[in-house]
Amino acid sequence: MSTINVAILGFGTVGQGVCEAIDTHQDRLKEVLGKEVKVRAILIKDPAKERDIDPSIHVTTDFQDILDVPDLHVMFEAIVGEEPTYTYLTKAIEKGIHIITANKAMFAKHGPGLLEKAKRNGVSVGFEATTAGGIPVIGSIRQLLKVNEIRQIQGILNGTSNFILSQMRTRGLSFDAALKIAQEKGYAEADPNNDIEGRDAFYKLLILSQTAFGRQPDWNDIQCKGISHLTAEWLQAAESFRLRFKHAGTLWRDSADHIKGEVAPVLVHETHPFYGVEDVENAISLKGSLVGRITLLGPGAGKLPTGSAMVEDFLSLIERKYTASAESRAVAGEVLVERTHQWVLRIRKGDEYQNWFPSFTLLDHIQLGDFLYVFVEGRKETLESLLRTQCHIQAVPILKEIPLENEVKTGTAVH
Amino acid sequence: MSTINVAILGFGTVGQGVCEAIDTHQDRLKEVLGKEVKVRAILIKDPAKERDIDPSIHVTTDFQDILDVPDLHVMFEAIVGEEPTYTYLTKAIEKGIHIITANKAMFAKHGPGLLEKAKRNGVSVGFEATTAGGIPVIGSIRQLLKVNEIRQIQGILNGTSNFILSQMRTRGLSFDAALKIAQEKGYAEADPNNDIEGRDAFYKLLILSQTAFGRQPDWNDIQCKGISHLTAEWLQAAESFRLRFKHAGTLWRDSADHIKGEVAPVLVHETHPFYGVEDVENAISLKGSLVGRITLLGPGAGKLPTGSAMVEDFLSLIERKYTASAESRAVAGEVLVERTHQWVLRIRKGDEYQNWFPSFTLLDHIQLGDFLYVFVEGRKETLESLLRTQCHIQAVPILKEIPLENEVKTGTAVH
Numbered sequence: 143m144s145t146i147n148v149a150i151l152g153f154g155t156v157g158q159g160v161c162e163a164i165d166t167h168q169d170r171l172k173e174v175l176g177k178e179v180k181v182r183a184i185l186i187k188d189p190a191k192e193r194d195i196d197p198s199i200h201v202t203t204d205f206q207d208i209l210d211v212p213d214l215h216v217m218f219e220a221i222v223g224e225e226p227t228y229t230y231l232t233k234a235i236e237k238g239i240h241i242i243t244a245n246k247a248m249f250a251k252h253g254p255g256l257l258e259k260a261k262r263n264g265v266s267v268g269f270e271a272t273t274a275g276g277i278p279v280i281g282s283i284r285q286l287l288k289v290n291e292i293r294q295i296q297g298i299l300n301g302t303s304n305f306i307l308s309q310m311r312t313r314g315l316s317f318d319a320a321l322k323i324a325q326e327k328g329y330a331e332a333d334p335n336n337d338i339e340g341r342d343a344f345y346k347l348l349i350l351s352q353t354a355f356g357r358q359p360d361w362n363d364i365q366c367k368g369i370s371h372l373t374a375e376w377l378q379a380a381e382s383f384r385l386r387f388k389h390a391g392t393l394w395r396d397s398a399d400h401i402k403g404e405v406a407p408v409l410v411h412e413t414h415p416f417y418g419v420e421d422v423e424n425a426i427s428l429k430g431s432l433v434g435r436i437t438l439l440g441p442g443a444g445k446l447p448t449g450s451a452m453v454e455d456f457l458s459l460i461e462r463k464y465t466a467s468a469e470s471r472a473v474a475g476e477v478l479v480e481r482t483h484q485w486v487l488r489i490r491k492g493d494e495y496q497n498w499f500p501s502f503t504l505l506d507h508i509q510l511g512d513f514l515y516v517f518v519e520g521r522k523e524t525l526e527s528l529l530r531t532q533c534h535i536q537a538v539p540i541l542k543e544i545p546l547e548n549e550v551k552t553g554t555a556v557h
Numbered sequence: 558m559s560t561i562n563v564a565i566l567g568f569g570t571v572g573q574g575v576c577e578a579i580d581t582h583q584d585r586l587k588e589v590l591g592k593e594v595k596v597r598a599i600l601i602k603d604p605a606k607e608r609d610i611d612p613s614i615h616v617t618t619d620f621q622d623i624l625d626v627p628d629l630h631v632m633f634e635a636i637v638g639e640e641p642t643y644t645y646l647t648k649a650i651e652k653g654i655h656i657i658t659a660n661k662a663m664f665a666k667h668g669p670g671l672l673e674k675a676k677r678n679g680v681s682v683g684f685e686a687t688t689a690g691g692i693p694v695i696g697s698i699r700q701l702l703k704v705n706e707i708r709q710i711q712g713i714l715n716g717t718s719n720f721i722l723s724q725m726r727t728r729g730l731s732f733d734a735a736l737k738i739a740q741e742k743g744y745a746e747a748d749p750n751n752d753i754e755g756r757d758a759f760y761k762l763l764i765l766s767q768t769a770f771g772r773q774p775d776w777n778d779i780q781c782k783g784i785s786h787l788t789a790e791w792l793q794a795a796e797s798f799r800l801r802f803k804h805a806g807t808l809w810r811d812s813a814d815h816i817k818g819e820v821a822p823v824l825v826h827e828t829h830p831f832y833g834v835e836d837v838e839n840a841i842s843l844k845g846s847l848v849g850r851i852t853l854l855g856p857g858a859g860k861l862p863t864g865s866a867m868v869e870d871f872l873s874l875i876e877r878k879y880t881a882s883a884e885s886r887a888v889a890g891e892v893l894v895e896r897t898h899q900w901v902l903r904i905r906k907g908d909e910y911q912n913w914f915p916s917f918t919l920l921d922h923i924q925l926g927d928f929l930y931v932f933v934e935g936r937k938e939t940l941e942s943l944l945r946t947q948c949h950i951q952a953v954p955i956l957k958e959i960p961l962e963n964e965v966k967t968g969t970a971v972h
Binding site for chain 1: 581586692696703832847851859866
């Protein structure tokens, strides 16, 4: 039986997950591929650290050793940070080695270049694990929704933020107290800024844009807003309107066909599929030109879910699913603009608001602590001009669906 | 540019959806395949009916005309009923024509035989549209979760039943009143039995078993229970315990490694991803050996969602994604047994229940109308022996997760 030789760069949680997934699913891989998969080498950083690695595997701190592995077919990359990762992967591709990466910050920036270089060198790039952990959203777009044009993407892409919001809501905690729990549980890093200020979700959104639209928006067109300004009272006020806070990324195209995106706290109705997504779960909603809206829910991180994403990617890649055609994805079809018409506003008690209030329709309101929370409907321009003069007001939009022109409204037999 | 020639059997909602999907997405198909897709012929039943079909397409009532189309590559099948469909598809396969079917009753029964015959004849079979409409669940199992062993499947597979339950719950309607609305909206057939008694979900569950486990259970091992015995009060009692009724299909393996399944009303907690699935939506939860649980939500039927499923299947098939290896799927790994430990019981007021009640732990209770609803926890055997003697008691289980041995419980950085 012939062998597929692989190497793993990095042996933290993700690298270990890949190793374990290959090890425990060797029979399944053999059955599908008719070949054995062998981990030949692992790149590590700290040689002093103790690791439980099969002695037949070459462990090294020198990337050149990895490149020199004879007949290396695939490199799994599970390092953090842009460099030297990008340099490593460029060299691998130039040597005709397929790559599979979990590195979102690197891939958001260098993904287009790596995909292009891979095409020229006749190798493939797997990047399922960069976005939403074990949820096969990249594969769904690349392999299962190829006829559909993707018109809108919404996602809960950062498990840490979602966990914090869940804790604040269910236990009435402050943001700081919830963050502390996330850190104690190992969900948040010592420096949690990438997660709670939306940077991590931002990278994933760019990768989704690349996959679904074949290109990325101008990075400056993506507003990025975190969750650290939210309070337990804000969450409670939302709940009283049967709305729930989620930290979501959205992508859409404006009337000039520019791709726009936003990472921000939003409110979702209880009918929205994100409403029940709690703790470290992730969720992605895709709106396709034919299929309508489908939503994928699942684990956004973790050793084995991420290992799963990388090993499933590996199988697709070896079976040559990532043909050139799979990568082409021009944006076409009508342009749709997202208009958000409803918000919940937070106004400090005693502030003057009679003069602008008639511009909106009042749907509901509640008073909590020092603030009045009002659930309103109105024109976007009205809100924007209001916020320019009344900068103490906070406004959170309700996440809305872009309707498709062909939205199925007619009654047809349903089973 | 060369051409891929296709024919469509049946021109009801689904057949029209396929035709429209090909027509409106011709550019996209050309871009991906580098070939034009041409509908050459359509098989209809009633020649007198008026139809809006491009005059270049041959419309016929004679299946032999379809078989005689020169260089026919793919046949889309959108007919209802087992025969003559099965005979048609057998003939197509024998002639070397790929088939794509939406016919669940036929495919549940003849799927294994058709897949085997297709393999021998070097053609592929697409059957995404048989199960859960536009949700790409079959594709996810066949293409994206090939290393993972699927350990458990749960699904809301019948949109009509789900719609009826939504109506009963939100509007306090009786089953009959809700069914009437479903019929008025065209969601339920004049004879709704296939939907409301679980037969439709049963067929889909068999197809999921075939896809995920490589084989089907003994049909007699699948208990099939409908929703017509439920009352608005039952739903209201559940809601008071923060539980919600869903009509779900589940698949698992018993300790003798037999595949077992059940279609029945169950109760789900508000933390379960099915909790918010309302109206005609479908949902499928898959538990994989590596990925853990992922859930797919979306439209379970409709002209374009089903057309989407068939045309995406077509693309995968033409790009030769359905290799022999994709079809092999032996069940391996540890055997898991689902044990349901919690139920809501409905007991008629005034009935004697003191003598058996201590066998369970009482979690909550509510009295509504003539009944007492009790939320209990206990051993399955205890409940079964109780129901044998107290046959007036109704019991609905809470849908539970099968834990995986490797379930990720350790705190690892989550993003």
